[in-house]
Amino acid sequence: MTLTNEAPAPAPETTTAPASTPATTPATTPVVATGPAARTLSAGHVIVEALAAHGVERTYVVPGESFLDVLDGLHGSDIETVVCRHEGGAAYMAEADGKMFQRPGVAMVTRGPGAANAHVGLHTAWQDSTPMVLFVGLIPFAHRDREAFQEFDVKAWFDTGAKRVMVLDHAERASEIVAEAMFAAMSGRPGPVVVGLPEDVLQHEIDATPHPVIPVAHGGMTLRDTQALAAALAASSKPLFVTGGNDWTAEAAEALTAWLEKHHLPAAVEWRTEGTIPFDSPSYVGPIGYGRPKPTYDLFEETDVLVFVGTVPGDTLTDGFVARQDWSKKNFLVTMDPSLRGRSGPVSSQIVAKPEVFVRDLVGIELEVKPEWTAWTRRMRAEQVAFSTPPSLEPREGRATADTFMAHLVKDLPRDAMVTFGAGEHTNWAHRYFPTHGYASMISARNGSMGYSVPSAVAASLAFPGRRVVTIAGDGEFLMNGQELATAAQYGATPLVVVFDNQEYGTIRTHQERTYPQRVSGTQLKNPDFALMAQAFGGFGVRVERDADVPDALAAALRAIDEERTFALVHLVTDQRVRAY
Template sequence: MTKEPQSTLIPTDVPHETGQSPEHKLPRSRHDSISSAPAMKSAGHVIVDSLAAHGVQRTYVVPGESFLDVLDGLHNSQIETIVCRHEGGAAYMAEAEGKMNQLPGVAMVTRGPGAANAHVGLHTAWQDSTPMILFVGLIPFAHRDREAFQEFDIKAWFDTGAKRVMVLDHPERASEIVAEAIFAAMSGRPGPVVVGLPEDILRQPVDPAIHPAIPVATGGMGSDDAEALKAALASSNKPLFVTGGNDWTPSAAEQLTDWLERHHIPAAAEWRTQGTVPFDSPSYVGPIGYGRPRPTYDLLEETDLLVFVGTVPGDVITDGFVCRQDWTKKNFLVTVDPSLRGRSGPVSRQILAKPGAFVRSLAGIELEVKEEWKAWTGRMRAEQESFAALPAPTPADGPARMDTLMANLVPRLTADALVTFGAGEHTNWAHRYFPTRRYASMISARNGSMGYSIPSAVAASLAEPRRRVVTIAGDGEFLMNGQELATAAQYGATPLVIVMDNREYGTIRTHQERHYPRRVSGTQLKNPDFAMMATAFGGFGITVTQDKDVPAALDAALAAIDNDHVFALIHLVVEQRVMAYQASV
């Protein structure tokens, strides 16, 4: 880390050198009596105390001199400080934790270069609607607008890709700004919030009182909404629910599943959000998005009533704003975002509610089950079961295959297993075969961000250490944040890492062959020994080149996790041009 210049503490009663000149004294009425004044704390320490009071369990950090006082506050805090190896990895970890919990994930980075490196995680949180807070250390307030070392305009950088960008210019608002940031990240459509922390402001002494949590409105389904939905369902022969987003709770997911199954109504999953309705539910009919199986590809046009819950029909679901654009179609959109940001196609009715509030009301709607619903759901469910049926587990002669790995991995998984992955063709095997049986059991980047697999797996393993966490990475994707295996080793995260090595950026090669056939350019890779890297980082690593060795490699990797309590990596070297969905889309 480049050493940053030291700054002097600015007295609370001396105006700053800029034209803004904020007053850093607390209101005099709170300091009239010295004997009754509470013991003061620095603003940085109050930020940490406030995060802990609001229930934050860990923060993902790449340290910098600009927020030393916050780091000092974390020293004796109940919050676990996870020191990461790159700001992009730290931001991804916070974003992944935000997907798993109701509270935002929290990352902390330094100014300038650190903030720039963390931007990728913010973009992921923005497009994936994930509650997340990024704290960014800043130059001293007194140095602002003088092009000081690593100075940048935090609002100009982040304003278009975050729900709010706040700067702690008044130290007495330290606890309030934490409460505001958590509220902003969770309210409405969830998303990322950025909080700037000027270095000198953090050291100012303030009243340590903790600002209360700000209640988040959940909306709800009014009587008019309920009647409209009930009438639409009653007149429908082929209804379809689509679940998505990161604003669910396990209980809401279970309640929705129970209602759907009782009424024999099908549900599909938004791209990379599988598990809200379990993989093996008789109502689950598959994912909708890139690489979708052929049966669900036609669902949007065939259904006569779509009910989106927690998401909207966006670019990916509608194949680039092409499917389901006929405004005579019935679409009910259940989202607490009144702007319907990202929506494509018709809107018959919007129900302003978060998933939990909607499902509680939905549970009270009882309908006479139609035979048409049973036939419709049964047909789609049979097609999904056929599509997701595992390949034969017996290895074939020749090079290692992802089909064989998944056929042998899935039976070895616990019922609550969780999968994470980033972007690339290697993710298709998880979409198709991984048994997502609860919310949340698929943690991924729906903005197509590479480098997400390892950080998200580390965060998932730390957040839920008793669950089997699996991550599937491509060879190109793995090396973008593979160094976070050091973080896994340092803090005891134990994911199973599968690296599918086809020595290329496969997704781009696929597009390239489609548009520029037989002109391969800019997509080929020469890879290191990933298993040796895993061993060097302190985990277990094994390379598999032949299909016959896949079962034994899985057994060895899982044994290392369970017995030695380390992460394990399987370096699976496959043939270059191999895809999971060639016969199904």
């Protein structure tokens, strides 16, 4: 299918446009159904019906006059319209939705500035391989290429950072373009898709017959794949599985965990995707990525067979394309991306399959458990347990600490608790101590995007209103999208928001000290009282400066969430230069 941004040949001019057709509409003839079963709707309303048919439960919106007809279609729809305070927040929420569910998250923004603000969420979805569809309202068709108000070239802006960029230039294809966009976002390596919606085209009355959902191929192991993997594992003494990506199901994660435990095999997880293998599984040996503990880095060089499932050994996993580059090593890469984009190091075999299908085939492989596997797994598991055991519950003298906060937080968390966060050194405490159990219990931005914490927590809380959702933000990150607490209050989201406030952009300060020691520049911050901000937005807020006050402050915040059904924020004022590891 070819969708073009070029205008079709213009129709002959008329003095007066028919009353039913705006003078600015493109020169196309809308398809109108006829006969006793005919049903027509505007293209904007058809888009809403198509999204509902694809299982979309909510869309994250910053409104604009460019897509009023879609907003009108959402009125009374079963799709919840979540009105956000910034396009970046809306895009982050949709991206988080795409991580949690087996369908794309959906955001809607307006042209020009709105599209520019949403771009950060697209980059997150691109690098994190998250299925997402961004609908962007555009100028009227007839105004194109005339420097109209907020005009921009949607293809030129987004073509290098999205799987597809499509424009609805023909109203009758409204349902089709939704089906194509959803398919493109989910097929192969998942990612973001952008759909441009010219303002006037949305108002055309068209045949409302829905376009069928386009099935997505899931791949699978061939007989040769199965034999090669089984032989490599049987011959190994130190095998290691590494899970990652966002293309999992909870059932597949559980089945893989059971198979690994049965065979006494170890599994690490990609940076910021913890939970696919549960925190307390005897097979779980820790995260691999930036800021990881050294033992898991050493695993890459020590293991004799690596099986990557749902991800590839990119620069984060290989410490900048350094680790695991010897082509004599055995690496099995399980991914639906035939191009292996982002891969480095050896490829012994590529298995083109989504994780759930690979696991379905894997569990049919029966292997004799080797004593070397048991010893290898137990050794790494012991290191992970020692590393992830929370510090003492006893508060320390002086300034509040993240260690004390995490010790009290994790001790009573329900098993289905979720954690979200964006980027910064504050995230290391979540990596190390937060107990994740099951796929999508950790939602984060692996592209290092700041400002992700609060929007992702709002999306998670709306998606799972019965679960404990915790987001951990740094002081620098929080103010990038902290205003989405207003969205939380408006729609009844109840996350626990924790702000670790060390009055600096800590990650950049760390890099700065390594390269330019004793020359701190451009990283220091002076912050407001975040607890008062939370209260102003309609939630619970408490500021904590002394470590001795941490337990009571956390208890009060959780009590407010449970009894008042509101969000709660704990503002933890910490010392600079304190690290999780």
